[in-house]
Amino acid sequence: MSTNRGILLLALLLASQAPLWGRAGEDPPAVREYRVKAAFVYNFLKFVVGGRFVSAEDDKNAKADPNRVLRIGVLGQVPAREGFVELQGKLVRDQRLEVQFFPGFADVKDADQEVPPQHPQMAELRKCHVLVFCPSEKAYLAQILPHLQKEGMLLVGDTPGFLEAGGTINLVLEDAKVRFEVNRAAAKRARLQIRSSLLRLAIRTLERDSLGGQDHEK
C-alpha cells in the first residue's frame, strides 16, 4: 500500500509541475445556472419576430438592419451576472446584443424606505427589447408588468407566477434542468410571434393571464 501511495504522491508532484492551463475550478452552481438561463434568453431571440424585433417578413428576406442593437435589460438582483455579461456583443440576426443591468424595486426605495410606485428608470427600461426579471422582483411584478404589455418587448422571468402576472416567458427548474413556459396572451398583446418550434418545447403554454381583459382592447 505504501508503494501505491508513493506513486500517487509522485503523480501529484508531477501534476504540480505541469503547465498551468485553463480556467480556475468549475463554475459555482449559481453561475452555471445563470449561464444556462442566459443562453436560453439568447436562444429565444432566434425564435421571436414582430413587436420590437424584426418583422416576420424582414426576417424571411434576411433584411435586418446591421447597425441596430438588441437591448437586453436585466432587472433586479441577478444571482450571478456572468451569464448575461457573456451575451454582451454577441450577434443575433446580425444585430449586436447590448446588456444593461438595472436595480430592482427593492433597491430603489425612496427616503422613507418606501418602494416607489414606478421604477425611476422606466424610460430606460422601455427601450429594451428583452427585459429579464430576476427573482428579487417577484413582489413588484403587478406594479410594472401591466405598463409594459404593449411595448412589443419580450418579458422573461425566473419566478413562479410570472406568466400569470403578465410575463411572456418564464424559466423554471424541473428535475435540476432548466425548462420554460410561455404566455401566449402576453405575446399577442406585445404583437410578438413565437415560432411553433419554440412553443413545442415549452412545458406549459398559458392562453389567458391576470391581464387577460386587455386581450380585447386592441
Added chain:
Amino acid sequence: MVWLLVLGLFDFAEAGASAGTEPNQPRAEENYLDMSIEELMDVSLDTVQGASKYAQKLRSAPASVTIVTGDEIRQYGYRTLAEVLRSVPGFYLNYDRNYHYLGTRGFRRPGDYDSRILLLVDGHRVNENIGGGLPSGTHFPLDVDLIEKVEVIRGPGSALYGSNALLAVINVVTKQGRSLDGVELSGSVGNLDTCRGRVTYGEQLREDVDVLLSGTAYKSGGRALYFREFDAPETNHGWVDNDDDQFQDVAARVSWGDFSFLLARSDREKGIPTAPWGVLFGDPRTRTWDTTTLVGLTYDRALSETWAIKGRVSYGHYDYDGAYAYDYAEEGEDPRVVLFQDEWRGRWWEGELQLVGRPLERHTLSAGTEVAYHARQDQRAWDEVVWLDDARNSQNWGVYVQDEYRPWKNLALVGGVRHDNYDSFGGTTNPRLGLIYDPFEQTTLKLLYGTAFRAPTAYELYYESSTEKASLDMEPETITTYEAVVEQQFTRVFRGTVSGFSYAMENLIDHFLDPADGLLVFRNLDEVQARGVELAVDARWETGWQSRLSYTYVHAADEATGQALVDSPKHLAKLHILAPLVRQRLFAGLEILYDSEAKTLGGRETEEFVLTNLTLTYVSPARHLEVFASVYNLGDTHYAYPGFGEHVQDTIAQDGRAYRVGLTYRF
C-alpha cells in the same frame, strides 16, 4: 497498481493539450451559447453538497454519488427513508419488525444500529450518541414528503466528517417553503389499518425569508404474524398481533438571509412481535419508544469574491425507552410477569466552522473545525432492581482540510485529511485522495482512496448487565477503501456507471466471551475484506420516460475465517421505470428489486427474492390536486431477512402485498 494508471493519464492529458487542442477554451459542453434549446434543456444543474462540504457537479465529486429527488420519492411511492435508500445501487435493507437497518456493499452486521453509515439532514449529524445508530425507518425524524433530495455518497467520509462515515455518507436536503407556495394537505390510507396525514405550510415571505412548517401523524395496526418457532398451544400457536407502529413528526425550516434554521422531531412507538431476548411471546407491553429531535442553525456567507464562511450549530436529542415483559416465575409457580425496562438518554451539541475559498487559481480549498459536546450519554436498565445506571458525558473535536486542484479543465486532484480527538481513545487521522479525470467530453474516470473510522460507542464502552461487562479500552474501527469509477454518457439518453471497489475493515467491535469470568465483553475483534463491482445504466428519454438498471456484486468475508459475512447478499439488482402515461398528468413508477441469498446467524441462508412495487400518480392541470395509489410487493412474494442474536427466529418474514391510496391538495 491502480495508481500506475495515474501517470499514464497525465501523459495522455499533456499530449492531448500540446497536440493543438485549445486548453484555454472552456469545454464544449460548457459553451452554453453554442447550444440549441434542446441541448440546453438537457444540461443538468444537479449538484452534490455532501461529497466535499460545498456544492459541486456530480461529475466532479470525489466519490460515487447517487441522488434521489423529491419527485422520485413521490412518484415511486416511498414511505420511509429506508425505502428511498433501498432503491439506491448497492443498498439493501433488514427489518426486524422493530427498526429498519441499512446494508451497503455487502456489509451489515446483526445487532449494529447502522453506526457505520453517517446520516445528515441539511449537513447536521443525525446518528445518535449512545449506539451511533441512524434512524431510517418510521423513526426518521422527517416526513419523506419534505425531502428535496437525498445525496448518497458512497465510500469513506471521515476525512471530512469524522466518525461513523465508514461505508457511506447520506445527506438529506429538506425542501424550502417556496417550493410549496401555500398550504398542502395530504392524507393516505392503506391496509392493516394504516393511515397517515400531513399538513404543511410553505412560503417565501420576503425576498430573503423563507418558511416551511409541517406536521405528520401516522398509525398502522400491523398485521397478525405467524412465527413457526413459537408454534405451541401456550404461545397461541405462533400467532401474534402486536406489530403496531405509530409516529408523530413536526418540522420547521426557516431561512433568513444568510441564516437557516431547521427543527425536526419525531415521536415513535412500536410494538415488538418477534419476542426477542426471551420475552413473553405476544405480550403487547413489549415495545419501544424513540424520540429524536434535531435542531440546527447554519450561517453561510460569502466574505469576498474568493472566500465563503460557513458556521453550523446543532443540538441533538435522542430518547429510547424499551419495555420487555418477562415471566419471572419459577418452574411450577403461577406466572409472575415483570417489565424489564431500559432507556437511553442522548443529548449532544455540535459546532462547526468552515472556510471555503479559492486562494489560488485552480485550487478550491475547504478547511474547518468541528467540536462536539455530548452532554448526556446515559443508559439505564431496571426491573425489580436497577441493573444499570450509567451517566456519562464526553467531548470530541476534529480539524480538516481539503484541496481540489485543477491543473487542467478536465482533471481534478482532491486531497484531504482530518484529525479527530476523542476522550475515550485519543486521536485518529484519516486521509482521502481522489483523481477525477475527463479523458473525453462524455467520459469521467474517478480513482479514489480513503480511510475512515468509527469511535467505540457509549453502549459498547459502558453497558453492563448480569451477563455483560464494560470494556473501557477499545480502539476505533477503521476502514481502508479503494475505488475506481467510470461514468460514460452514451447519446443523450443513456448514462452508464461502472465502479470497482475493495475495502478492508479492521478492529471491528464484537462481543467476546471472557473465559476468566464468563461475561460478555466488547472487544476490537474482527477484520473484514470485501471486493465488488457496481454497474448502473440510467436512461432519460425526451418523452419523459426514465429508467435505471443497476447491479451490484460483492464478496465480503471475515478475514480470520474466510467465511462469507452474515446478512451480506452477493448480488443485488434493481430496475426502476418512471413512465409518464399522460404527459405532465399521469405517472407510473415501477420498482423491481432483487436480493440474492444471505447467510444467517444460524448458518443457513435466506431465500433470494424479487420485490415489485408500483405507484400511480395523477396530477391535476393546475397542480392543486395529486392523487396517488401504490401496491407494494405486487407479487405477494414471501421473503425474509436474517434475524439477530436476540431472536429465536433465524430469519424474520417480511410483509406480503400492501396497498396505499391517498391525495394531496394544495391551496
